[in-house]
Amino acid sequence: FKQFHQNPELGFQEFETAATIAAHFEKLGYAVTTGVGGTGVVSVLENGPGPVVLFRSDMDALPVEELVDVGYASTKIVEDLAGVTVPLMHACGHDGHSAWLMGVAEVMMTLKDRWSGTLILVAQPAEELLSGAHAMVADAILDLVPEPGYLIAGHQMPFWPVGSVALTHGYRMAGSIQMDVVLRGKGGHGSSPHLAIDPVVMGSQAVMAYQTIVSRLVDQSKPAVLTIGSFQAGLANNVIPDSATLKLNLRWYDPAVKDGMLDGIKAVTDNVARMYGVTADDMPTYTIKSDVPPVFNDQALTQRAAAAMKNMLGDDRVLVAGDPYMGSEDFHMLAGKDSSASVLMVEVGSGPPDVLAQMKAGNFPAFPHNPNFYMEPEAVLYGARALSAVLLDIMGKGQPDQ
Structure with missing residues (x-):
């Protein structure tokens, strides 16, 4: 996580990030394809009959000058695709998303005797441009993998305390x-x-x-x-x-x-x-x-995921998400426009443990895209645990999908 944070890369320029993730996947034994949609990484683990599940994390950073005083703060300055010199920062937590993707990959490989089906792990470029998923589809990602029945992603949220997750069904992102x-x-x-x-x-x-x-x-x-x-x-x-x-x-x-x-x-x-x-x-x-269309969390999948994460984290750490956000996502485009896959976006707490009390007192954390945005490093561990629990529930042997 700290390596990714200190070395952010803009959309369609995530060369080092993608290489690190791909090397990790290959070391674990996944079948890996790189360069999909420019810098995207697609890994597949076929583990017998069962559901096909696609889990995605995004890799790109933002042209923001970091003001957070941490030892691993970014000081990078680069040229963007238009030739403009810009500072770089992981101001939306995609460094954490990339790190927990690697964690999920390790968990699912280690516990492969407990589940059956096909797992697709995607490291996606250019989510901030809302064009990375489209680029991967245009580059024939769907020829590389079987059609997924589930599309799942997680996103850090600084207004939920670290160690918690939040979700609800219905519209979530615009x-x-x-x-x-x-x-x-x-x-x-x-x-x-x-x-x-x-x-x-x-x-x-x-x-x-x-x-x-x-x-x-x-x-x-x-x-x-x-x-x-x-x-x-x-x-x-x-x-x-x-x-x-x-x-x-x-x-x-x-x-x-x-x-x-x-x-x-x-x-x-x-x-x-x-x-x-x-x-x-x-x-x-x-x-x-x-x-890109709105993100709509499938009701049955949301209920199932909540139960699985409660078993992993405890009932008090799985919260009900509030009103939908006007922020947007594109991961649900990875299966194509006509997909009937069940979609789920899980919100992973990345704020301080007392963030809810602080907000009640009027003290709000720096939100994503702010130069003072800070993601609690422990959120990576909890994100990997919670999201792995969801995948294991869907693909676990003896589940209704089997």
Whole structure:
């Protein structure tokens, strides 16, 4: 865990992380394929007849400068895929996810006489881009493995105490779209804006108008988020650029909400462009870079997993998760869009033991993606134990699946 934390890697650049995981799998005796979807690792253990279970952990870090004062803090600075120099930090706990994946692999191999079926372990790239699972599917992961009947993942959560897990059935994480909108104007000299069509002004007006899409066009009883994460235009003080790029992120649970936000974005942006005299040939363009549906925990699988983890950790350490999150995941895409597999996301506590009491007093831990985010190292052990218990319950000899 500390090695991964000190050596974070961005999405689709997880070369060292993937190599470490693959070497561990091979040493244990798994059949291993590397380079799936770029840097993904797929390992398979066929252990007789029975259910096919896919367990996934993500590997990628974030362009965040770490502020946590620990001896294994990251100081890495790298070039991202766009050539931009950025600091790196495991600010979402994927270092812990990668470490407990290795632990699960060891447990399942050691106890293989207790279970039967086919276990697929996946180290996935680029979850933060919400495109890693898609890349692995596009690279034919489904030709490497049998079709899974179960898709399982765990995610650390700093607002649950270390040593605990939390889960509930139903929607858990929102659907998400990553989308780029490019407004094209007419460049010119900063002293003569009347001779140009300024995409900075158009983009600014569009950004402000987008704020009414959720507040006025979406049913207020249905969750929705529209965030503009980046506004890029121009290079010089005295030059009006030719174009501006807005990088948008949409979150939803109801597909009708997703469609309504997309329609609203296009209507707003196209009409702003027309208002400033943009011709039909230069109207805004819209590029969807990733599109993942919400995560929905299967009810029967959730109940079964909760019972298995109570047997492992104790009743008081298995908590009922609260409302769904507007954060997103893509692991459930690994079996393809038409999969009927049962899905489960388990929340693994990574906060201090007294975090619940602290939050009641108004003291909240740094959440993921924050430079002060901290994952209790012991969460790796509990995550490996809890998630192995779920796999052993599903695949254990004498279970209904056998």
